[in-house]
Ligand SMILES: NC(=O)C1=CN([C@@H]2O[C@H](COP(=O)(O)OP(=O)(O)OC[C@H]3O[C@@H](n4cnc5c(N)ncnc54)[C@H](O)[C@@H]3O)[C@@H](O)[C@H]2O)C=CC1
């Protein structure tokens with residue numbers, strides 16, 4: 001198979017879809033890997049490192065898209081990329097289609113087979129291609145939150161750890177999955193007071209077991225959320241209903257109860273966000289805005305800022321699937337692995353992921369009628 005790996009063009013996105021180790025594994029399996037010139041530079045991988053594995057370097061982005069049977073990317077395509085795809089091409093990347101009507105229409109029009117990292121399901125109902133970036137974003141959420149709590153960045157001037165004689169800051173995390181657990185780990189490590197809110201009793205029990213008395217766990221409902229939002233110095237949004245638009249759990253009225261200079265980091269913004277006042281994605285160039293005196297951070301590609309770590313972690317997770325797709329073709333690979341098949345969000349002009357169809361108010365087609 002001919003596999004193309006373009007350079008990412010989203011704002012400050014320095015990750016790349018394949019490391020040299022990944023390129024070598026695909027080349028050794030008999031595939032042709034076309035890397036766009038300088039695609040890996042932002043993650044610290046030179047063109048020469050890819051060439052040494054047998055991959056070919058291509059300067060012309062359009063030629064790469066025209067030749068490739070499968071595109072391996074990191075981020076959902078952005079507008080200048082919409083017209084590069086062709087019918088029957090496999091696109092293996094994060095897609096987050098539920099809040100993206102224009103991108104969805106572009107992929108439907110070109111009859112692309114869009115396999116979304118974030119909806120592939122692994123053993124025990126896990127999301128193996130979302131979890132590595134959730135680890136990164138969860139850990140970063142506390143790091144950036146702490147930074148924006150500083151006075152010169154618009155914050156109230158609170159040090160999350162506190163100091164002797166002065167209480168530590170309060171971190172409230174809504175959604176105790178991968179992002180939430182990793183955020184809690186860093187916040188506890190910093191010495192903050194940490195509360196995690198989730199709707200799953202089993203998840204809260206698990207968090208209570210692993211963190212013990214270093215965090216408070218709270219059942220998710222609007223009453224409890226309102227109580228805890230009010231107390232938060234740093235509020236982190238990290239809920240997910242896989243593939244679907246994020247439920248809105250924090251209202252504008254709740255945000256108005258927060259002290260001026262508090263900080264909100266809505267990590268779930270890539271699926272639409274869970275905090276009403278986080279009404280748009282921001283970028284690494286201009287990551288925050290202030291509403292009701294509260295600093296809001298809603299960058300949809302947080303791991304792009306730590307591209308070296310993130311690219312290595314991402315390829316660790318995606319490569320086994322990329323090899324299956326390349327070795328067997330997408331159809332057989334998905335028939336053999338129903339968890340991989342759950343990644344197919346669009347195919348032959350149809351939406352085959354229910355959360356995406358419902359989120360966009362478009363027709364849903366059962367994948368089994370197509371594969
Ligand atoms: N902004 C960025 O750069 C990044 C964003 N993300 C996003 O972060 C979000 C969270 O991802 P993960 O932690 O991996 O998902 P996850 O599936 O591991 O965790 C989600 C948690 O939300 C909980 N939840 C669902 N509905 C809830 C409700 N009504 N109230 C409280 N809790 C609720 C679930 O029980 C689960 O524990 C996703 O939207 C993901 O795409 C992930 C990585 C990077």
Ligand SMILES: CC(=O)C(=O)O
Nearest residue numbers: 094133270300301303
């Ligand atoms: C999960 C995702 O979209 C990201 O890492 O950018």
